[in-house]
Amino acid sequence: MKKLLSLLMAATMLIFVLAGCTQSGTTPEPTKAPEGTKAPAETEGPGQQTELTTITLPTYRSGEDVGARFFIPQVERFNKEYEGRFKIVIEESPSNTHTDRIKQLALQDRLPAVFQVSDSKWVEDYLIANKKLYNLKDWIESKPELKKLFIKDSLDFCTKEDGGVYALPLTVLRPTGLYYNSDLIKPEGSLTSMTWEEFSDFLGDQKISYQTAEGGWTVNLILTAILGSLEGGPEVLRAGVSNKITDFNTPLFIEAFTILQNSFLKNGWSGAIGATYPDAANAFYSKQTAILPDGTWIIDKINDPTDWANGFDGSKVVGDYYPGNVAIANPCVYDWMMPANLPENEKELALAFFEFINRPEEIEAFILAEGGIAPNLEYSESFKTELAKNKLLSDFANNANPDMTYVPYFHDAIDASLFTGDFSNFLVYLYNGSWTPEQFAQELTKSAQGQ
Amino acid sequence: MRGQTASELPGRALGKFKSIKNHRKITLFWIYVFLIPSLAIFLLFYLMPILTVLITSFTEWDGFNTPKFIGLDNYIKLFKSSVFLESLRNLLGWSIIAATVHVGYGVLVAFILFRKPFGWKITQTVFMIPNVISVAAWAMIYKYFFRNDIGILNTFLRIFNPNIQINWFFEAPYAFWAITLTWVFYAVVVTLIVMGDMMAIPQSVHEAAIVDGANSWQMTWRIHLPLCRNAIGTGVIASVTARIAMYESIFLTTNGAGNTMNIPVILVRSVMDSNYGYANTNAVIMLIVGILSLWIVNKAFRMNERIY
C-alpha cells in the first residue's frame, strides 16, 4: 500500500514536471528578463506601420502595498491612453527585495525602461557615476510646461555637475507631520504656532506614540522636527543627507536630545520601549496616546475602522505639522529613472510615461490619493472641492504656511546601520532616563565613528 | 548483520590479490566521480562568493564599483574595535553553551525517543515545527515572551519574586541569556542525527548487552553514548557553526544591545552602509573561526576514526 502511494506520488510529480516544461516551452514571455519586446499590435489595421511597444515594470507599488491603490490604476490609464502604441506590464516586486532586484538587474545591464529605487547613495555612486542613466535634460528643456511644475530643490538635486539631469525631478512634495486625536486634545489653531515647551505643557498627561525599536521611526520624526526648530538645525540636517553626521557632541544635538528626553519622560507612553511601528500606531488607534507622528500615506489606515479600539474614532483625528513650525520633507531623492541606451521605441515610451504621470490631472489625482502639495501647480476647482471632502488631506493643506521650515529626515542624515542599530538601542536609555543627553550624544558619536 | 560472511574471507582474498592495485585505481576514479555533483554545486554556487569575500576583504568596496586595495586596513580596524572583541567573547560563550546544553538536550531527547515511550512519534514530529516558522512570527513571539511589563517570562518569574523588573532586550547580562533562550532547546537536528546513529547500532550489540545483564540506563551510558560519538560530534559542529552564523536570533531580540553583538551583526550593518569590504573582512573571520572549530571538534571526538 505504502509503495503504491509513493509510486503514485512520484508519477504525479513527473506529470507536474512535464506540464511545467511544456508550459515554459510554449510561452516564451515569462522566461524573458524585463526588457522590451516588440510585438505587432493586434488593434492596428493592415498597412499601418505603428508597432506596439511593451515593457515590464517591476514595482513595489503593487500587490498588497499601500501605493498600489493609486499606482496600478494610473498605469492602466496610461495603457489606455496609448492603446496600440505603448503598453506597460506591471511586475510585482515586493518591497523586501525590490532594491536588491533593481541593483542586480543593473549589474546585468537589464534595467527596466522605467524604474524607481530608494537607495540614493547607490544611484549616485553606481548608476550616475557609471553613466548608466539617461540624461533627461534636453527633454525637460523641450517641455517648458512640465519644467515649470518641478520643485526647484528637487531639480537642482537631480542636476549633476556635468549639467545632466539623471532622474525625474519631483512635482509633488509630501511633507510629514503628525496626527492628533481631538477627543483627547483640543489645541486652538495649529500646533505649529507653539514652541516645544508650550507643546509639552499643553499636552499635560496626554501621551505621544513613541517607539524605540526598528530605528524608532516615530521618535526619529519628533527628533527631526526638534532639530528643525533649533538655530542651525535645518542646515545640519540638510548637509547630513550627502555627508552623514558622525559627531553628536555638539550643543545643537545635546539641546535637541534634552528636549526629546523631556518629552519622553513627560509624554512618553508606557509601551514605547521595544515597541515597533505597529505597536506605536496601535496605541494611537486605541486611545492610549493622543499623538502619532507619521506621513500622509496612512490616511486610509486612519479611516479604516478595522483596528479602532477603546472608542477611537478616525473622524476625530486631525492632521497637523510640528511645533516650532516645522514640516519634514526631503526633496533630495531620486524618483523615476530610465537607463541610458534604450532602444528608440522604449525611450519614447519612458518619456511618454514621465510626461503622463506629471499631467496636472494626474498630479491632482495622486495628491487626492496619497497626500502632498504641488507648489508650482495651479489647482483646478474640481480638485479643491474633492480635497475639501477629505478631512485629513485638507487639514494638512490648511495647516501648511509659507513660513514653515522644511527639513529632511534625521535618519537620512546618519548612516543606515546607525539608525536601525545603536541609535535605536541607545534610545531606550534616553527614554527611561538612565542616560543624560550628553551621555547619549557621546555613545552615539562613538558608535558612529566605529570605535 | 551481513558481516556473517567473514569466515569465508581469507580464501577469497588470496585469489583477488593480484588485482588489488588495479582495483585501487578504479576505486579512486569512482571516488572522484562521486564527488563531481557535490563539487559542481560548490563551484556554481559557493566558489565565487568565497573568492569575492576573500579578495575584497582587503579592499574598500561599495559592492558595485571597482574595489580599492587597502591591504590589512580592514583587519586592523576590526581587531581594534571593541564591538568585535565583544562579539568574540559572546561567540565563545554561545559556542560552549551550544556544545554542552544545546547538544546535550538534543541527545537526551534522542535517547528518550529511542525507547519509544507513549507519544514519541508526535514529539519527534512537532519538534521540527520551530525550524519552519518564519522570521516574522518569531519576531512577534520573542517580543511578547521577553517584554518586561506583560512578557510571559517575567510574569512567570514574578510568581517567585513579585518585584522582578528585567529588561531582557537591552540589559546586560540578561540580554545574552535572552538570546540563548531563543535557540538553546530547539535541538531537533541534533536529535535526528543522534537517533539515526542509534537506529544503526547493530541488533547484536543490544542483544549482547542484554545478555550481560545491563539495565536500560546502563545501556545508554555504556553503549549508546560511546557508539553515537560521531553523531554527537556532528551535532556539536552543526550547532557551533550555527552560532557563528547566528544573526536573526539577535536581530529580532536585542539587535546587539546589552553587549550581545555577534560577528554577523557587524557584517550586516556594514552591508547596510554599503561597506562591503569591511563586511567581507568579518565574513573571512567567520570562515576561519568555522574551520578552526571544525578542526577542534574533529580532534576532540576523534571523528575520522571508525567506530565499528
Add this chain to the structure above:
Amino acid sequence: MNIIKKILSRLFMYFIMLFTITISIFPILWVIMSSFKTNGEIMSGPFVLPAEVNFNAYVYLFQKYDFLTFTINSLLVSFIPTLLSVLFFSMGAYVIAKYDFPGKNLFFGLFVVTLLVPAHSRTQPIFSLITNLNLYNTKTGLALVYLSGGLAMSMFILKNTFQSIPNELNDAAYLDGASFIRTFFTINLPLAKNGMITSGVLMFLANWNEFYYANLLISSSANRTLPVVTILFNSMFSYNYTNTFAALTVVVLPGIIFYGLAQRQVQESLASTSVKG
C-alpha cells in the same frame, strides 16, 4: 527501590517530552490563533483567545491568490531539487565517509564552510548565473538555486550516516566482486535511508519556506511560490498581522504534515530493515 527508580525515570522522560512538545507547538498554535484576531487584539492581548472566530483572512487570501498554482510551484521547486540533492550529496558524503583519498579533508572542509558564506555575497553570483542561463523568472532557475541550499548540513548528516554503516559490508562486497557503483547503491544506500530522509526533509522544508530567492528570481505570478505570500503584508509602514499569520498557517502547516508523513515512512522502513539485519 527499583520501582521508585523506574517511576522517577519514567516521570523524567515524560517531563522532557512534555516540555519539548510545549515549546515546539506553542509557536504554531500562537500563529494559528493570531490569524483569527485583529491587529489590535494581537498587540494588546497577545495570549488572549480571539473574541470571535471568523475565516475572513483565509477567504481573502484564497480569493486574491491562486494558491493551487503556488502550491504546485512550491512542490516542484522544493521536491525535485531535494531528490537530486539527496542523491548528489549522498554520493559525496559516501566517499568522504568510507574512503581515504587525496584532498578528502579539503573537500569536506569546503563543503562545510558553505554554511558560513554570508547571504549578501551569494546574491550577485547567483543572480548573474541564473540570468546568464536565461532562467530568470523560471521555476527551473529557482529549483537550480535550491539544489545548493543544504550542502553543508547534508554533508554533516550523510557523512555521519555512512560512517555508522559497518565497513565489513564493503569489504565483503568487494570480495564478492561487487562493483563500486553496486556497493553504493545496493548495500550502502538502503542502510543510509534514515540519514537520507533526515537531510532530505531538512532540505525540503528549507526550500518550502524559502522566500528571498523565490522573490528575487521570480517575477510573474504564474511562477510564484507559496512563502512569497507570507511577506506581502508587512512592509515599513503597513502591517496586517492577521493576514500575515493566516498566510503563514497556510504555508507552514502542509510542510509540517508532509514532515510527519515522511517521518512515519522512515520509522516503518527502519523497523523492517532492522528485523532483517
